[in-house]
Amino acid sequence: MNAIAHALPTTAATSASTGALTIRGLSKAYPLKGKPVPVLEGIDLDIQPGEFVSILGASGCGKSTLLRLIVGLDQDYQGQILLDRQPVHGPGLERGIVFQDHRLFPWMTLQQNIALALKNHEMPATQKDRLVAEHIALVGLSGYEQAYPHQLSGGMAQRAAIARALVNKPKVLLLDEPLGALDALTRVRLQQELQRIWVQERCTVIMVTHDIEEALYLGDRVIVMDAHPGRIREDLRIDLPHPRERDSQVLHGYKQRLLGELVGH
């Protein structure tokens, strides 16, 4: 009994900066006509608390599958996924996810959609209302609280989805091509927004994308993946402070290099 009681303060002390993700020997295969087809093979990854990691790769490299495994929607894999040294079992509120399609519930208003994420939190209703309002303001949607998803533009719906994922204060935010379905201008604007939000919230972010510029502009690290089976080809560290300038020479240099690698010479 005493041993447990003594152990508690130390775990509390180390949780000062949480959101460290460790992936060890992760492999995943889907059965196809009775035979297993590998989608991910031997993934090893260490992500520091508060880091923004972009995962870049062509379609079919298993990058979205990787996020589904981390968020816990698919538990059929080999290897280990540890969040702050604890194995991940199924979905959990300490991991939030934003998909390419916003996945708001069409029968709920923006406010109700975001409040739903707080449904099972034990806190007074006034505090929930305040949190919801804060996060609607964070993504710049104040004034649209009562709008239904079909009344929002694609970019606005995606902002709402980001607010819904953030309102739980997750340790890790997973973004699965969150801006992939948006038009070019909205996309650039939301990239800036994402950067601002991340600088403000400082949670660990893993963003999957196939847009080289986006990966470089936002990521502290860019993980480049190969396909068939999905594996890590390169782990690139981008040592530029945030917020960044989009037309930075450093980023441009990296972009040329990655383009050459991914598209071929």
Place this chain on the structure above:
Amino acid sequence: MKLHDLRGLVLPLLLLGAWEYASRQDAAGAFAFVPLTQVGSAWVELLGSGELLINLWASLVRTCTGLAVGIVGGIGLGALMALSAPANRLIAPLFHALRQVPMLGWIPLIALWLGNGESAKLLIVSLAALYPMVLNTFESLRQVEGQHREAARVLMLSRWQQLWLILLPAALPGIAAGVLQALAFAWVTSVGSELFLSSGAGLGSLMMNAEAAARMEIIVVCVLCIGLSGYLMSWLCTLLTRRLLRWRPNR
């Protein structure tokens, strides 16, 4: 009201004209197609004596009660079958076999069990409303998109919360379509059961009595009442549905 809204009235008016024309041909025509003036005075007479309202009210109350029972039971049974594979395997064969028996086919059996009173009629109306509710609830719950289910899992909603907050609202358009069908079936079987189990009040009983007394004009009044009330009820139901489904984009 715009002109094109009135176009729905053209055919009924033409029909009325043809009816009146037929009634003026000869004595046989006048018997089969009672003149409209006679129908009108029967209407006034029945309204004045309160007979029409009492019988209409009895039919309406029975329809609504049976509909309510059918909706609640149908959503419950449909949801159970959609969400639990063992329950579906157990219930589905029996349900689909019983469903093949036409509603009127149950009347002799139910009359033997429950007599020809109100409870027998109520059971028939409830059963008629139950079938479309079970089918629509089952189908629309089965078709809820996997994306919604996943989002609910990521938000850590419990099974009950998933049912109440995600699955049932997502299935609501299909369930509402079921209610509209159930309403039509309930109304038809409510009047129909009165024709076969003619005791107590109801438009069907009123018609049977009028037939026995060879009062053609009362039968016509009843038929008009049945048609108009059914039309009004489904119109109200559509309005209610639109209100409940206002979150859907206008198409």
